Amino acid sequence: MSRRPVLFLGCLLLSATGERGWAQPQGTARATPRPQWIWSNADPQGDDIAWLRKGFRVDGEVETATLYGACDNAMEVFLNGELVATSGEWTKPIRVTVTSAVKQGRNTLAAVCQNAGGPAGLWLDLVLEQGGRRQMIVTDATWQAASAERDGWTDIAVSGDGWHDAHSFGALGVEPWGPLSGKFVDGTPERALAGDAVEVPEDFRVELLYSVPKARQGSWVSMTIDDAGRIVASDQYGGLYRFTPPPLGSTARGSVEKLAVKLGGAHGLLFAFGSLYGVVADGDEYEHGLWRARDTTGDGELDTVELLKAMRGGGEHGPHAVLVGPDGESLYVIGGNHTELPDGISRFRVPPVWGEDQLLPRRPDPRGHAVGIMAPGGWVCRTDPDGREWELVAAGMRNSYDMAFDEEGELFTFDSDMEWDVGLPWYRPTRVLHLVSGADFGWRNGSGKWPAYYPDSLPGVVDIGLGSPTGVTFGKGTSFPARYRRALYVLDWAYGTIFAVHLEPDGASFKASYEPFAVGKPLPVTDVAIGPDGAMYFTTGGRRMQSGLYRVTWVGEGGDEDALASDPAAAELRATRRALERFHGVIDANAVAEAWPYLDSEDRFVRHAARVAIEHQPVEQWVERVFEERESRKQLEALLALVRVGPPELRERVLDRIVQLRPTSVQEQMDLVRLLGLCFIRMGPPELG
8 A cells, every 4th residue: 555645535424333243323422433444453464355344223214325435455345245335446435325225123334355465454434314313334443353254244143253353543544544535436336247238149148157346356357167167267467266156057156265376467377287377468476478386285275386488578468378289288378469489499380480571661550559579470389288398380460369279179269450550451350360380370560461362371261350359269068059069259358249250161271150149338358268067158357347257058948959061172181281280390301292292282271381391391402393393383382482491592593483483363473473572572682784
């Protein structure tokens, strides 16, 4: 907390107190002390949580009930079990009308409070107006306090062990807080959008399982599900929380607890290999990078953390998701374009010869975004469970937040646009990408983004449009009908939409259609996972917005069990592509001979896999074969490979061959233009005269 001096507001605050834990209706002659700063103990620690409560009686009609208060540092206030106020800033006292929560007879005013370092305290003043008579309930040493949550803690009638008298630091004005200052602010609690306000297809149901108290538990941006079906989520700027969901069909509430493990600010979370992995990207408390937390004592609680790989970059374009590879023995990590490649990469499936490759001067973003950030942009890497060996799988994305594997082990992501570029020739919408081995998807800063038709890049599966991509998952494991069980789900934070993307084989890659699956206003979706109960779970939040945890279930009967039509030709092409990808990032004596015949494949992804395989082999092994080749399509691909990785001394031979090429299609003409430009960029301009 800040210890700066503040000026007194001069308001009001009168009170009546009775026996311990209770306050009686006020008599006119009773003394009226001011509220006191209280806590559960006299020596609060940096991360203390205090539970405090007071019972009182109300006799007669209450015309108005107004709650005033503040907490150092954050509080949630309950009146008869109803959340009526929240606050996360002690220097801005709150005022809330709570008339509807007051009842005749016994009442309980309760608060749960979170310290965030330094002194800690709570003061409250509940003012009841009753036909010219005023009853006031204030914090003082007669309040009950506990240092751990107790069952029924918001009801004074529920007793039990662990309750004791609160400690009072003194009345309002006492140091270190000093007198009140400023105006009262509205403390009405924000709530996540109700589940029935989220639009979904017929026979689907959305439940809001938990509206996250923002002042105390932050704004959740990532989540994972542990082996017990519990959800672990990370506050963007704080710690980790574990939520145990109620069973399907139950009316019970789930339970939430803050994990003691020292880890947070994670954009990606994963339970795997008996550990919790987290990719930290926000805040200064933990170094950015891939972390692992483990239970070393067998008591079911995470007790040790270690940094497996530090990463340079952070924030919303920093390192993001982590997931298990399709082999069940590896991890994949994805990073945004403001994140440098991890140190110590031992295998580059993307040939490490990337460049800006701009023939004409580019226009940097006039507002300065990403100026100076160069290729390769966003990336995805593969590593082992200990984070020791790293390989670069694909690059050239802008800012993909998450990714998912299909049942064949094909990897997909949802990449972001640059919304300031809308209407300009180089604008690229949000799009689903098929993250094949060795790909460079061509993000470059400013106007330098590569068009999707460039032969040294690859196109997206489907364009979505304006948006802000976050979580990604497949519907495998849900109890949804087959069409939705097969779907890829991609989350758009900006427009509050979860899209269901329906993939279809298209040669060695895929094409897709999409539909809005879940839509709400506001619904800033951040992450998504499939539970062992067959339900979809997703979170909302980010940028300190109100968070919620939701569950989506299928409640219809029967369902569409249609089978996706098989495509043997496409399956064969994908198998061919994957066979060629085994040469990416390695030197193999058989690579050139095996890949060369596929340089003229009608399938763009197969051609790409073949060219990248050849680029990884020593140039002297295949350079003469380039100039001996006579088939037009193969010449284009072979020359492209040579221009990208060959020495500048070959420029004149390359140009001589380029001018002899006779493209047989519009696409080949466009590829030829790009090839010529790359030759000038990488090998130097031609000698004139």
